[in-house]
Amino acid sequence: MKNVTLSSGKVIGKGQPCYIIAEIGINHNGSLDIAKQLIDEGANAKADAVKFQKRTPELCVPLDQWEIQRDTPWGRMSYIDYKRKTEFGNLEYSAIDQHAKQRGIDWFASPWDVESVTFLEHFSPVLYKLASASLTDLELIEKILHTGRPLMISTGMSTVKEITETVAFIKNFDENYPLMIAHSTSAYPCKPEELNLSMIRTLGEMFPDTPIGYSGHETGLATTVAAVALGATFVERHFTLDRAMWGSDHAASVEPQGLARLVKDIRDVEIAVGDGIKKVYEAEIGQMKKLRKHISAEYSM
């Protein structure tokens, strides 16, 4: 496996601690103050990174949806105005960049359109994430590839053919491009029977050179911890201050306490997985002497 080294010094891949991403996405609800609190909580929980989603609303919202009216915390407004209101610009991302650096946590974003890559380049992100919805957007992928920065692609809502074609497109650009692939199911929240965590192993067999990870949308933490036991070298979970907040992603997100629990459980599990080589531990010898009738010579002294 070709491990991926980020400009922050963190390494993603085999033999490395799982890289844990707290996905803020748009859970800041357009508030820089909330974004900063989420960065603080992500750092307190010892996550490796916080992540955002960056869109140019005029490019991402289909024209026929612009004028659809909806109720928002800021009153009734058109869908395009709502998307504009929740999108951060240069001022906010500069503050985010500064705040994350102060707190010693990586940050990056998934750009949803070509202009957003140009925008994010000003901040020299540690990596780019390609959302599942963008897996077949070759124009966006090509724009990212020209930055040369590590690329993490997510595979929700995708067929094996689409995944294989996108990976081939990237390898065709540069055989050694620093790439990571996340297994994901794009259902919010995702039911256990649709998680299909064994795909982490399948993707590992399909792309043995590439670090495989997991982008989860389930409720609860156990299945994300299990993903690490199954070989995920990075994991991402949606993150919010409060699941009851207004907005579509909050309900399927973990809160600060849950994130801290998740990080601790993942760290315990990656140690517990061990090396698969049988040994008798010091702590077992007393038990052996007390409970076993026939003790082999090497332990009988």
Ligand SMILES: C=C(OP(=O)(O)O)C(=O)O
């Ligand atoms: C939607 C995103 O990712 P995923 O497809 O992994 O949920 C994203 O990163 O913006």
